[in-house]
Structure formats: C-alpha cells, structure tokens
Amino acid sequence: MKEHIETLCVQAGYSPKTGESRIPPIVQSTTFFYGDSQVMADLFDLKREGFFYSRLANPTVDALEKKVAALEGGACGIGCASGMSAILLTAMTLCEAGDNLVTASEIYGGTFNLFSATLKKFGIEARFFDVDAPADDIFSLIDERTKFVFAETIANPAVAVLDFEKVAAVCKAHGVLFIVDNTLATPALCRPLSLGADIVVHSTSKYLDGHAAALGGMIVDGGTFRYKGNARYPAFNTPDESYHGLVYADLPAPFGVKCRAQMMRDTGAVMSPQNAFYTLLGSDTLALRMERHSRNAEKIAAFLAGHPKVEWVRSPALPGDKYHALAQKYLPNGTGGMMSFGIRGDKSACARFMEHLRIATQETHVADVRSCVLHPASTTHRQLSEEQLAAAGIASNLVRLSVGIENADDLISDLTQALEQV
Numbered sequence: 001m002k003e004h005i006e007t008l009c010v011q012a013g014y015s016p017k018t019g020e021s022r023i024p025p026i027v028q029s030t031t032f033f034y035g036d037s038q039v040m041a042d043l044f045d046l047k048r049e050g051f052f053y054s055r056l057a058n059p060t061v062d063a064l065e066k067k068v069a070a071l072e073g074g075a076c077g078i079g080c081a082s083g084m085s086a087i088l089l090t091a092m093t094l095c096e097a098g099d100n101l102v103t104a105s106e107i108y109g110g111t112f113n114l115f116s117a118t119l120k121k122f123g124i125e126a127r128f129f130d131v132d133a134p135a136d137d138i139f140s141l142i143d144e145r146t147k148f149v150f151a152e153t154i155a156n157p158a159v160a161v162l163d164f165e166k167v168a169a170v171c172k173a174h175g176v177l178f179i180v181d182n183t184l185a186t187p188a189l190c191r192p193l194s195l196g197a198d199i200v201v202h203s204t205s206k207y208l209d210g211h212a213a214a215l216g217g218m219i220v221d222g223g224t225f226r227y228k229g230n231a232r233y234p235a236f237n238t239p240d241e242s243y244h245g246l247v248y249a250d251l252p253a254p255f256g257v258k259c260r261a262q263m264m265r266d267t268g269a270v271m272s273p274q275n276a277f278y279t280l281l282g283s284d285t286l287a288l289r290m291e292r293h294s295r296n297a298e299k300i301a302a303f304l305a306g307h308p309k310v311e312w313v314r315s316p317a318l319p320g321d322k323y324h325a326l327a328q329k330y331l332p333n334g335t336g337g338m339m340s341f342g343i344r345g346d347k348s349a350c351a352r353f354m355e356h357l358r359i360a361t362q363e364t365h366v367a368d369v370r371s372c373v374l375h376p377a378s379t380t381h382r383q384l385s386e387e388q389l390a391a392a393g394i395a396s397n398l399v400r401l402s403v404g405i406e407n408a409d410d411l412i413s414d415l416t417q418a419l420e421q422v
C-alpha cells in the first residue's frame with residue numbers, strides 16, 4: 001500500500017517492537033556493544049547492518065533518515081549537522097579537484113558562498129545559470145567534468161519556482177546527476193525525486209523541524225541513478241582503496257553508501273541524536289503545518305498586493321506572479337510561507353515598519369511556526385553597495401516575510417497597523 005504524506009509524517013521511520021518505546025528514544029551513546037568479533041568485522045565490511053559508532057550511524061538519527069527518505073520516496077537518508085554540511089558532503093562525495101558543478105544562481109546565500117568561494121579553493125569550479133534561462137544555456141555549461149546540476153525547488157530568498165522538466169531533460173541527456181534542495185517546499189508540497197531529481201538535500205533546520213529548535217541537514221539518495229559504466233563517474237566505477245577495494249557502482253544505493261562510508265567517516269559532520277529527536281517530533285506535523293503556512297501566505301500576499309504602501313509583492317502563490325504557472329504545475333497544494341515585498345519608501349521606512357510589528361519578529365531565520373521578517377539591505381546584505389544590491393536582485397526596500405501558522409486575520413491586522421507607520 002502506498003501511503004499518503006500525512007500518514008508517513010507520523011508513521012514512517014520507526015516501528016517499535018513489543019515493549020519498546022512508542023516514539024523513537026534518544027540513543028545518547030557514541031558507541032554500541034558487541035560480544036562477537038565476527039559480527040563487528042561484518043559491520044565494518046558493510047556486510048551486515050547495525051550500529052557501531054555514532055559518527056557513522058545512530059538509532060535516533062536513523063529513524064529520522066528513514067522518515068525523510070520515505071517522505072521523499074528515496075532509497076536512503078543521511079542525517080547531517082546542518083543544511084550546509086548536507087550540501088558540502090554531497091559535493092565532496094561527487095567532486096574532486098578539476099571537476100565542476102552547474103548551479104542555478106538563485107540559491108541560498110550560504111550555498112552560493114560554498115560553491116563559489118570555498119569549493120573553488122579545492123579546485124572545484126561552480127558554473128552559474130539563471131533559473132529562467134532556456135535549457136540550451138544550461139546544456140552549454142555542462143562538460144565531461146561536470147558532476148552535478150543543482151537548484152532549489154523554491155529558491156531562498158528569490159522565491160523562484162524550479163522548472164523541473166527543463167532541468168531534468170538536460171541532465172538526462174548528459175547522464176549527469178540532478179540535485180535539488182527541497183528545504184522550502186518540503187516533501188509535503190513537492191517531491192523532486194518524482195520529477196526527475198536524483199538526490200534531494202534539506203536544511204531540516206527550517207520546515208522539517210518547524211519550531212526553530214534544532215539545526216540539521218538531510219541528504220536523500222533516490223537510488224535509481226545508474227553509475228555503472230557511466231564514464232562521468234570514475235570514482236563510482238573503480239575500487240575505493242580507502243575502503244579496501246569497494247566498488248560503489250555495484251551497490252544498491254551507490255551515492256548514499258559512498259557519502260556515508262567515505263565522507264561522513266572523514267568529516268564527522270553528523271546530526272546529533274538530540275537534534276534528530278527534536279526534528280522527528282517537529283516533522284510529525286509537517287503536512288498539517290505546510291497546509292496552514294500556504295493558506296496564510298495566500299491571504300497575506302493578496303492583502304499586501306492590494307495595499308497602497310506596498311510597491312510590489314513576490315509570491316508564487318499570487319496569480320500574476322512570474323512563477324505562478326510553475327507553482328500550479330509543481331506545487332499544486334501550496335507554496336509554503338515565504339514571500340518578499342517592497343515598501344514604498346527607503347531603508348528607514350522599512351525599519352519603521354518592522355519595528356512596529358507585534359507578531360512577526362525580526363530574525364535571521366525562516367520557515368518556522370512563528371512569522372518572521374528580515375530586511376536584507378540592512379542586515380544579511382548590508383556590506384553591499386546600492387549597485388551590488390541591484391545586481392543581487394535585492395531592492396533596498398525589500399522585506400522578506402516568512403509567514404507562520406498564526407491566525408491569518410491577526411497577521412493582517414498586525415501588518416496593517418505597522419504599514420500605517422510608514
């Protein structure tokens with residue numbers, strides 16, 4: 001039986017045996033006991049499944065990995081310390097010096113820095129394309145050293161919606177991996193693996209946890225990409241000398257195994273059992289919350305679009321938005337709580353507006369149950385000049401709003417009184 005997302009949110013990932021705790025226990029232990037040395041040897045040879053050291057696997061983290069893999073419809077999950085470490089491990093599993101990756105420019109700022117500055121120091125080149133660019137432009141960036149193409153389902157903070165069909169076709173034609181950051185859509189609204197993606201990454205710090213309680217990341221391997229004989233991926237087709245001659249392409253989920261056995265082993269960027277527990281708890285209500293975030297955002301985007309003190313609104317939920325048609329195609333049940341809008345006025349008008357908000361608070365965070373706002377021009381992007389801001393697509397009057405699950409009428413009253421101060 002294929003269960004729906006609402007059922008998987010509360011049921012997937014953990015099933016207790018008689019007498020065991022109903023919800024996954026926090027297994028706060030670095031290591032695990034074995035009385036039999038052959039069993040331990042088999043674990044190290046990956047011939048048997050089990051836990052031996054929490055840097056490689058832990059039962060609480062395992063429950064979350066299984067849950068998110070089930071939500072995304074993938075083969076396996078890998079819990080990481082943060083969203084950034086999930087993306088870093090993904091890139092490290094695939095690339096070495098001399099390789100390149102092809103990515104949408106409309107991505108999270110941290111990912112942009114990782115790709116353009118940090119990976120560059122290790123000889124890995126990032127090639128950028130505009131999400132709206134035609135398939136041919138993406139095609140022309142790919143060569144034999146391209147290891148993956150990367151994009152976000154709903155871009156943070158650009159709120160652009162990914163054209164899956166366009167990018168998936170390019171990747172398929174080249175036999176290159178298509179990796180999607182599904183943080184802001186979540187599997188409750190969109191499942192990239194069913195739309196042509198091969199690997200999905202998440203910052204679980206956002207909607208998956210949903211309560212701003214725990215930092216975390218997750219990698220989900222779809223498990224269907226064929227590495228065997230694909231000349232683009234020699235590291236999957238030749239023996240790994242650091243893992244006594246293992247050939248990853250021969251295994252059921254080559255990427256997932258290589259990522260854990262090699263890169264998690266060598267970096268230790270692992271999720272803690274405590275953070276996995278908070279995220280498990282939060283994700284129980286993911287489907288319910290995403291429904292409410294989406295309905296609230298639809299009402300608030302419409303309200304803002306009709307307000308005289310608001311110059312413009314960017315939300316894929318708004319009919320008339322540049323990405324509305326793609327949203328209807330790929331996110332038919334809603335687009336979550338993220339939007340941005342421009343206040344008629346300068347930076348100080350934005351500051352006055354935000355200081356008068358009583359419900360939505362100013363935070364460097366998005367995608368949790370509480371509404372929050374941020375003015376990038378005076379915070380995250382304050383080092384940039386007016387010209388640089390314009391190049392980054394960030395107007396000086398842009399306010400980013402992450403709509404929470406409060407009552408929509410209360411949020412609208414709050415926005416109304418704060419806009420009166422502008």
Ligand SMILES: *Cc1c(COP(=O)(O)O)cnc(C)c1O
Nearest residue numbers: 082083084108156183203205216
């Ligand atoms: C926040 C975020 C990240 C980074 O996640 P952290 O958990 O903060 O490391 C990556 N991608 C997207 C889309 C994000 O919103």
